[in-house]
Amino acid sequence: xxxxxxxxxxxxxxxxxxxxxxxxxxxxxxxxxxxxxxxxxxxxxxxxxxxxxxxxxxxxxxxxxxxxxxxxxxxxxxxxxxxxxxxxxxxxxxxxxxxxxxxxxxxxxxxxxxxxxxxxxxxxxxxxxxxxxxxxxxxxxxxxxxxxxxxxxxxxxxxxxxxxxxxxxxxxxxxxxxxxxxxxxxxxxxxxxxxxxxxxxxxxxxxxxxxxxxxxxxxxxxxxxxxxxxxxxxxxxxxxxxxxxxxxxxxxxxxxxxxxxxxxxxxxxxxxxxxxx
Numbered sequence: 001x002x003x004x005x006x007x008x009x010x011x012x013x014x015x016x017x018x019x020x021x022x023x024x025x026x027x028x029x030x031x032x033x034x035x036x037x038x039x040x041x042x043x044x045x046x047x048x049x050x051x052x053x054x055x056x057x058x059x060x061x062x063x064x065x066x067x068x069x070x071x072x073x074x075x076x077x078x079x080x081x082x083x084x085x086x087x088x089x090x091x092x093x094x095x096x097x098x099x100x101x102x103x104x105x106x107x108x109x110x111x112x113x114x115x116x117x118x119x120x121x122x123x124x125x126x127x128x129x130x131x132x133x134x135x136x137x138x139x140x141x142x143x144x145x146x147x148x149x150x151x152x153x154x155x156x157x158x159x160x161x162x163x164x165x166x167x168x169x170x171x172x173x174x175x176x177x178x179x180x181x182x183x184x185x186x187x188x189x190x191x192x193x194x195x196x197x198x199x200x201x202x203x204x205x206x207x208x209x210x211x212x213x214x215x216x217x218x219x220x221x222x223x224x225x226x227x228x229x230x231x232x233x234x235x236x237x238x239x240x241x242x243x244x245x246x247x248x249x250x251x252x253x254x255x256x257x258x259x260x261x262x263x264x265x266x267x268x269x270x271x272x273x274x275x276x277x
Contacts, residue, residue, distance in 0.1 A: 004031040006056065007038055012202045014042035014100075015052045024062030025055040027113050032087035039094040049206040050198050051098065053117060054105035060130065063112020064088060066139060070254030074247050078238040085144045085234035088113045092146050093227060095120040096217055099210040101201055105194045106130045106172075106181070116145025119154065122213055124181045125197055126172040127190050132180060133169035136237075139253050140246025144233040146226070153220055154179055 006017040016038050018025040027035075042048050055061055064084050072080045095102050095117070104110075104121035109131045118124055118132065134151075136143045143164055151160035155178055162168040175181040185193040201209065220226070240246055 004028075005034050005038055009042075009045075009048070012048060012206075013050045013052060013198045014038075014045075014048050015054065016042075018053075018055045018061055021055075021057030021059070023065065023067070024059045024109075025057065025114070026062045026065040026067075027084075027088055027091075028065045028068055029084055029087045032084075032091050035091045036094045039091075039098055039100070043098060043100060047206075049100060049204075049209050050103060050201050051100040052103045052105050052194060052198060053095075053121065054194075055107055057108070059108040059114075060104075060106045060110045061114030061117055062109065063114050063135065064144075066250060067254045069241070070250050074242065077241045077247070077250075081141075081238040081241045082234060085237050088116065088145050089230040089234055092116055092120045092230060096146075096226065099213070101209050101213055103194070103197055103201070105190070106132075107190065109133070111135045113145040116147055116150075118180070119146055119150035122216075123197060123201075124175075125183045125185065125190070125193050126175065126181045127187050128172050128184050129187065130172040130175070130184075131169050132163075132172075132175045133167075134163045135169075137165050138167065138249065140240065140243060140249040142233070142236045142240045144230075144237045146230060146233070148233060149226060149229045 002019060004018070004020055006019045008015045016035065018031065018035075020026060020031060039051060042051050069077060069080065069084075101123065102121040104118045104124045106118060106124060106126040108127070108129065110118050111133050112135050115132055115134055134143055134147055136147075147164065151163060155163070159178060163170070170178060170180065172181060172184045176184050183193060183197070241250070
C-alpha cells in the first residue's frame with residue numbers, strides 16, 4: 001500500500017509530500033492524521049526550523065475527499081463530514097501553531113482544504129500553472145479549514161467572498177497580485193526556487209523564526225480564537241451536507257471525477273480551465 005506522505009529531511013528542513021496523486025492528493029482522515037504526526041515529528045528535532053509542504057504529481061491538494069463523501073449515504077454523511085473536518089482542522093491547527101515556519105510549495109491546484117493548507121502556511125511558492133480555489137459552494141457546502149477566517153484577513157472581505165461564493169479560481173499570477181503567494185516560478189525552476197526559500201529562511205536564527213511567527217500569528221487573533229472558529233466551521237459544513245442540493249452536487253461531482261481519479265475539489269479547476277480554453 002502506498003504511503004500517504006513522503007517525508008525527506010536535510011539539515012534544518014523537513015519536506016512533506018502529500019502522496020495520493022491518483023486521488024488528486026485529496027485529504028482523507030488517515031492522511032490528515034499522518035500530516036499532524038509529521039508536523040509534530042519535525043518539531044521534535046531541535047535543529048529543524050522549516051517545514052515545506054507540497055504534493056506529488058500535478059495537484060498540490062484537491063481538498064477533502066469528495067468521492068468518500070459521496071460514498072456515505074445522506075444519513076451518515078454529516079457524521080463523516082464532522083470527522084473529516086475535525087481531522088483537517090487538526091492539520092490547520094498544527095500548521096498555524098507550529099514553531100516551524102511553514103513553506104507551501106504549491107505544485108498545482110490547491111482547492112478546498114488544499115487552499116486551507118496554503119492559508120495556514122507562512123510563505124507560499126507556486127508554479128505558474130497552479131490554481132487556487134475554495135470550491136465548497138460548487139458542491140453545496142460551507143467552507144472549512146479556516147477559509148472564512150484567513151481569506152478575509154489576507155484578501156479583504158470582497159475578494160474573499162468572490163472566491164468563497166463567487167466561484168473565483170485564482171491563477172498563480174492573480175494569487176501573487178492578491179497577496180496570497182510570495183513567488184511564482186516556472187515548473188522548471190520550481191525545485192530551485194523552493195530550495196532557495198528554504199536556504200534563505202535557514203540564514204535566520206531558528207529562535208528568531210519561531211518567535212516572529214508566533215507574534216505574527218497572535219496578531220491575527222480577534223476576540224473569537226482561531227480554534228473556536230475552526231470548530232464552528234466544522235459544525236456548519238456537517239450541517240450543510242444534509243440538504244438535498246448538496247447531496248445532488250456531491251454525487252454529480254464524484255461521478256464526474258471518478259474516470260480521472262481526482263477525489264478532491266481540484267478537479268473542478270481543471271474542468272473550468274478546459275472549458276475556457
